[in-house]
């Protein structure tokens with residue numbers, strides 16, 4: 001029997017709770033010096049969030065037969081690392097010199113709460129911690145995948161393209177290029193790393209990576225759609241932020257109807273790569289990404 005969206009939400013919240021425990025284990029205590037920095041790191045990481053990247057890594061790991069579920073399991077530090085890198089990207093993305101946003105995960109953004117200097121350094125500290133944790137997996141391949149996803153050919157390349165495209169005319173290919181890098185690369189790498197840590201064979205790793213490419217792009221298209229027609233309470237961030245900065249968004253390039261259609265096609269293609277197996281949690285996550293409201 002196919003898994004329903006309600007089943008999928010239950011699965012997501014169960015794995016998210018596990019992610020929260022893992023993060024708490026690896027984050028420095030805010031009783032330790034430098035307290036202000038540790039407090040800011042904890043504030044941003046533990047303020048909720050869907051935990052999608054570690055959930056994807058975990059789900060790919062399990063799908064590929066990854067077994068060890070103990071605290072020492074190599075997937076645990078990898079999951080923490082992925083969420084820390086993601087949280088770094090949110091803290092810096094919200095800074096006045098970037099998207100200049102005041103609300104994140106339903107709370108004041110890190111720089112609003114702690115000031116810009118601490119927010120910049122909290123982001124830096126999270127990346128540094130993340131690479132140390134990815135190293136703890138013992139997989140040089142996992143470290144390389146994280147570095148590539150984050151680097152100038154990945155998230156950072158996408159973020160600079162996003163900033164430089166503000167106020168300019170963009171077409172579909174331009175936006176796809178930006179979105180694949182700024183958001184898709186880390187989502188794809190999360191799945192890839194999960195598969196690699198489970199020791200999956202190459203054809204399976206490649207298929208999962210293609211799956212990640214499609215859901216990663218769809219994820220950012222939906223993010224752009226929600227910035228226009230989402231609910232601020234549910235999203236925990238301000239709607240209309242993209243139009244305020246005249247951002248290169250998918251709906252701006254192709255219109256809302258095509259944006260919706262393209263996201264749906266990407267999800268269908270991703271699901272087909274996993275043989276449309278509705279019992280596979282990764283398929284459920286792909287469906288959720290297409291339909292999410294937050």
Ligand code: IPE
Nearest residue numbers: 049050051052105183220223
């Ligand atoms: C927001 O990511 C930033 C993008 C890459 C679009 P998420 O929508 O995954 O944010 P959280 O982690 O749930 O807060």
Ligand code: IPE
Nearest residue numbers: 089090093099155182183223
């Ligand atoms: C963010 O894209 C991508 C990264 C943080 C790398 P957005 O700027 O659209 O994300 P939100 O909407 O602020 O979460």
Ligand code: MG
Nearest residue numbers: 093098099162
């Ligand atoms: Mg941005």
Ligand code: MG
Nearest residue numbers: 093094099101
């Ligand atoms: Mg932003």
Ligand code: MG
Nearest residue numbers: 223224227242
């Ligand atoms: Mg956005």
